Amino acid sequence: MSEREIRERDILVASNEYAYVQDLTKGDIVLYVGPTKISLSNTERIVDYRDGRFVPVRGDDGGGVYPFIRASASEYVILENPPRDPTARATKGPTSAVELLTGRRVVVPGPATFPLWPGQRAAVVAGHALKEDEYLVVRVVEPVEGEARAIGTELIVRGTDTSFYVPKTGLEVVPSASSASYVRKAHRLRRGTGLHLRVLKAFDASASRGPLPSRAYAAGEELFLEGGEGFFFPTDELEVLAQVTAIPLAEGEGLHVRDLETGQVRTVIGPASYLPDPTKSEVVFRALDDELARLYRVGERDGARAITVYVPSGFAILVVSAERREVVRGPATRVLAYDENLEVLELSTGRPKSLKATLRTCFLQVDGNKVSDLVRLRTKDHVEIEAAVSYRVSFTTEGPSPERWFHVVDYVGLLCDHVGSLMRAAARCSTLERFHGQSTELLRGAVLGEKTASEPRPGRLFDENGMWVYDVELLEVHILDAEVKDLLESAQRSTIVSELARQRDTQRLENERIAEEVNRGVLAAKRATLDAAREHEGAERALLLAKAESETAVGRLKRLGSATAEAEALTIRTEAEAAAATRTAVVEERRMKTQVDGFREQMSALAPELITTLKTLGHQKLAEELTRHAAPLAILGGESVVEVVERLLGSLPVGASSSVKAALKSGDGRRAAGG
Numbered sequence: 001m002s003e004r005e006i007r008e009r010d011i012l013v014a015s016n017e018y019a020y021v022q023d024l025t026k027g028d029i030v031l032y033v034g035p036t037k038i039s040l041s042n043t044e045r046i047v048d049y050r051d052g053r054f055v056p057v058r059g060d061d062g063g064g065v066y067p068f069i070r071a072s073a074s075e076y077v078i079l080e081n082p083p084r085d086p087t088a089r090a091t092k093g094p095t096s097a098v099e100l101l102t103g104r105r106v107v108v109p110g111p112a113t114f115p116l117w118p119g120q121r122a123a124v125v126a127g128h129a130l131k132e133d134e135y136l137v138v139r140v141v142e143p144v145e146g147e148a149r150a151i152g153t154e155l156i157v158r159g160t161d162t163s164f165y166v167p168k169t170g171l172e173v174v175p176s177a178s179s180a181s182y183v184r185k186a187h188r189l190r191r192g193t194g195l196h197l198r199v200l201k202a203f204d205a206s207a208s209r210g211p212l213p214s215r216a217y218a219a220g221e222e223l224f225l226e227g228g229e230g231f232f233f234p235t236d237e238l239e240v241l242a243q244v245t246a247i248p249l250a251e252g253e254g255l256h257v258r259d260l261e262t263g264q265v266r267t268v269i270g271p272a273s274y275l276p277d278p279t280k281s282e283v284v285f286r287a288l289d290d291e292l293a294r295l296y297r298v299g300e301r302d303g304a305r306a307i308t309v310y311v312p313s314g315f316a317i318l319v320v321s322a323e324r325r326e327v328v329r330g331p332a333t334r335v336l337a338y339d340e341n342l343e344v345l346e347l348s349t350g351r352p353k354s355l356k357a358t359l360r361t362c363f364l365q366v367d368g369n370k371v372s373d374l375v376r377l378r379t380k381d382h383v384e385i386e387a388a389v390s391y392r393v394s395f396t397t398e399g400p401s402p403e404r405w406f407h408v409v410d411y412v413g414l415l416c417d418h419v420g421s422l423m424r425a426a427a428r429c430s431t432l433e434r435f436h437g438q439s440t441e442l443l444r445g446a447v448l449g450e451k452t453a454s455e456p457r458p459g460r461l462f463d464e465n466g467m468w469v470y471d472v473e474l475l476e477v478h479i480l481d482a483e484v485k486d487l488l489e490s491a492q493r494s495t496i497v498s499e500l501a502r503q504r505d506t507q508r509l510e511n512e513r514i515a516e517e518v519n520r521g522v523l524a525a526k527r528a529t530l531d532a533a534r535e536h537e538g539a540e541r542a543l544l545l546a547k548a549e550s551e552t553a554v555g556r557l558k559r560l561g562s563a564t565a566e567a568e569a570l571t572i573r574t575e576a577e578a579a580a581a582t583r584t585a586v587v588e589e590r591r592m593k594t595q596v597d598g599f600r601e602q603m604s605a606l607a608p609e610l611i612t613t614l615k616t617l618g619h620q621k622l623a624e625e626l627t628r629h630a631a632p633l634a635i636l637g638g639e640s641v642v643e644v645v646e647r648l649l650g651s652l653p654v655g656a657s658s659s660v661k662a663a664l665k666s667g668d669g670r671r672a673a674g675g
Contacts, residue, residue, distance in 0.1 A: 011038040011046065011059045016068045018090070018115035022047045022054060029054060029118040031095045049119060069122045071110030076166045080121045082106045090115050105142065106169045127166050128173060130159030133186045133231050137174040144170035158233050159186070186231040192246040194226035196278045203237045224277045246275040247283075247304075254306035254335035256284040265338040267306055286338060295362050296342060307336040314367040316395075318343035318406040327402040329366065343406050348413040351388075352376070352420075355413065364405055366395040372475075373416045377427035379435050384480040385427065389443070391415060392471035399466060408465040415467065419460065422446045432479075440474045447472045 013019050013034035021030045024043045032038055040046070046064035047054040057063040071077045081100040088098045097118045116122055128136055136157040140149045145168075149155075154174070157165050167173055173182045187195055189211060199221040205212045211228045222241070225232065234240050247255060249270025257274075258265045259281055268274045276283055285303045288296070296309050311317055311330035319326045321340045328334045336342075342362040349359050351374040371393055377385045393415065395405045408414050426446035427435060435442060447469060448457035460469040623645075630644045 011040065011065065013038060013065055016113065017065050018068065019059075019065045020047045020049065020054065020118055021045070021094070022056075029097050031090055031097065031115065031118060033090045033092050033095065033115055036093050049116075049121070054118070066116075068113045068115050069124065070113045071108065071124050073111045074127045074164075075110045075124055076127060077108040077110070077112060078123045078125060078172070079106050079108055080104075081117075081119055083117060088117075090117070105172075107167055107171070109166050125173075127164055128157075128182055129164050130157070130162060130183060132159045133188065134159040134183050135186055135233050136165060136182060137184065137234075138167055138171050139174050140170060141172050142170035144168055154236060156233055156235055160231075160233075186233050187240055187243055189225065189228040189230050189232055191227070191229075192273055192275065194224055194244040194275055194277070195232055196241040196244055197223040197225060197238050198241050199223070199237065200239055201237055222279045224279045226275060226277070242278070244275065244278060246273045248273050252308050252310075252333040252335065254308065255304065256286055256306055256338045257281045258284045267335060267337045269306075269335050284338060295344060295360060297363070306338075309334045309336060309342065309362075311363070314365055315363045316366045316402065316405060317362055317364070318403065325403055327405065329402070345406070345411070346409050348410055348416065353412055353416040355410070358410070364395070364411075366405065369393040369395075371412055371415055373420065375416075375420045375423050376480075377424055377435075379427055379430055379432045381431050383432045385432075385435070386478040386480055387423070387439070387443070387474060388476040388478075389423075390473040390475055391419065391447075391469050392473070394468050394470060396461070396466050396468050402466070404464075404466050406465070408467075411462075411465055411467055414462065414464065415469065418462070419447050419469065419472075422460075436477075439477055443474055444472050 011019065013032055013036050015035045017034040019032045019038060021032060021038060021040065021044050022028070023030070024045065029047065038046075040059075045056050046059040048057045048064055059065070069077055069079075081102050082104055084099045084101050100117060100119050102119070110127075130136065138155040138157055140151050140153045140155070142151065155171075165173075175182050176184050189195070199217045199219055202217060202219045204216045205214055211225055211230065211232060212223070217223070217237075223238075224244070226244075232240070249255065249268065249272045251271050254267050254269040255274055256265050256267055257276060261280070265284055283304055286307065287303070288298065288301070288307060293299075293301075296307060298307060298309065301307070309317065309328075311328050311332045311334065313331040316327055316329045317334070319328060319334060319336065319340050320343050321337065345361050345364060346358040347361065348355055349357050351372065353373050369392070370390060372388070372390045375387050375389055377387055379385065395402075423443050423446055426442050430438075430442055444457065445451070448459050448471070451457045459471075462468070626645050634640055634644045
């Protein structure tokens with residue numbers, strides 16, 4: 001860049017702005033304070049103070065002109081290289097540079113505004129507002145007026161003592177290493193946390209009102225502060241090495257903790273919240289390689305935690321250490337101590353079982369274990385057979401401690417070798433034909449013992465490790481000699497054909513028998529139906545008869561009731577009529593009596609002759625009537641009317657009969673005269 005390119009003819013400096021101009025002939029730096037106008041000559045240029053030296057800048061786009069340093073009432077200015085004469089002030093226009101105290105720093109509290117002399121640097125810092133749980137670390141960088149503190153000494157400014165802080169000249173606020181802020185949080189004391197402290201210089205806390213116990217402390221001593229509530233502020237006597245947080249341990253979790261004094265490692269098992277004291281103990285990490293993690297069936301784990309092994313139901317593990325052995329049976333969760341490991345079993349694999357490729361495991365299945373194997377047998381007639389078998393195995397708790405379960409590292413090999421030997425011995429005592437027909441019973445009897453009517457097979461118990469074989473399953477049998485196999489298959493085929501034919505005939509016979517039974521059943525059902533129909537008809541007839549009798553009885557009862565009602569009504573009516581007739585008769589009797597009495601009085605008034613005349617007339621009238629009625633009797637009897645009447649009137653009183661006879665005679669005379 002040429003000189004002409006960096007020169008500007010006229011540069012305006014506004015109020016509260018300043019610029020540096022260098023004289024190229026002398027090298028002097030002149031401070032221009034606005035408002036002013038700078039007219040650069042050919043021997044002048046605008047410069048800027050960068051990294052401890054003055055460099056030329058372009059002034060056509062505002063370069064080289066800077067605003068005043070400004071600080072409000074809540075800010076302060078850290079000024080480097082202050083003027084030697086504290087009364088030196090820059091005035092409007094050009095001002096020659098002044099002598100500076102290079103390497104010194106002063107603090108200018110706000111409010112303040114000023115330009116920088118050539119060679120000065122300044123930083124505006126916000127004042128430090130502190131809460132009660134905050135503090136500042138202040139370092140002595142220069143001698144402080146009125147104080148005799150060594151350079152490098154650090155002070156603590158607590159929020160409980162000062163709510164707003166501006167440092168004095170000679171002090172600087174140290175920024176926090178964890179953040180860009182100057183303000184630091186005090187260490188809060190609460191349950192589940194603690195502070196690891198170090199004594200920087202000896203002091204006596206006997207009169208201290210802080211959380212520290214009252215005693216004398218030596219330099220270099222480490223302390224652990226726990227169990228309090230409140231805030232802890234570091235001092236020039238104490239520094240906080242670390243804040244310790246309690247380690248939560250859930251059920252089935254643990255930590256290994258080493259005592260720093262004795263070196264003994266103990267295991268803390270949850271559920272708990274463990275707060276380690278770093279001055280007395282430390283948490284020990286236990287490494288676990290991939291192979292052991294696979295054997296222990298441990299997934300991803302925190303290295304700070306103890307090894308936790310889960311034992312499923314039906315399994316058991318053997319926990320071993322230098323001084324103890326313990327069997328843990330599932331379901332259970334076991335936290336291993338720092339010096340504890342699991343016993344490893346190496347089991348035979350393959351069919352037949354061998355040690356060519358073993359299975360390493362720490363978990364022994366003590367219930368419902370199943371082991372399969374392929375056993376080669378030879379019969380009494382020297383036929384080789386290959387049998388696929390499966391053993392049901394459990395481990396008994398009877399007898400000595402369950403630790404004996406792990407006395408045999410390869411219990412599968414022990415089982416297959418011993419039981420295979422028993423099977424081979426049983427096969428050697430049997431022919432192929434017998435073995436082929438009774439192979440399952442022969443092998444089960446050889447291994448499990450004979451079965452009785454009242455007791456099941458006892459099984460096979462191994463005293464070495466408490467293993468008990470309670471069942472044997474014969475899965476498959478192969479005859480290794482192909483020719484013998486073909487012969488046996490042919491014989492079996494013939495037997496099967498004969499058996500199928502016999503079964504077919506038997507089935508046909510059974511079908512015929514069933515058909516006849518069905519026919520008989522159908523006939524019996526029909527007969528039962530007819531019997532039921534007859535019974536039903538008889539029941540209906542009885543029902544109709546009972547219904548008719550019931551209706552008759554009901555009609556009779558109705559008629560009887562009606563007749564009774566009519567009789568009662570007739571009785572009542574008769575009684576009423578009788579009563580009425582009685583009353584009428586009484587009335588009539590009274591009337592007749594009255595009439596008779598009247599007639600008697602009338603008759604008594606008549607003459608006796610009239611009475612005689614009337615009697616005579618009455619007798620005559622009677623005679624006429626008797627004659628008229630007795631004439632037929634007289635004709636039939638051949639008698640006269642008088643004779644018939646006399647015979648009839650013989651029973652009458654004498655006077656009456658005489659009168660009637662006389663009347664008859666006179667009447668006859670009249671009829672004769674008339675005739």
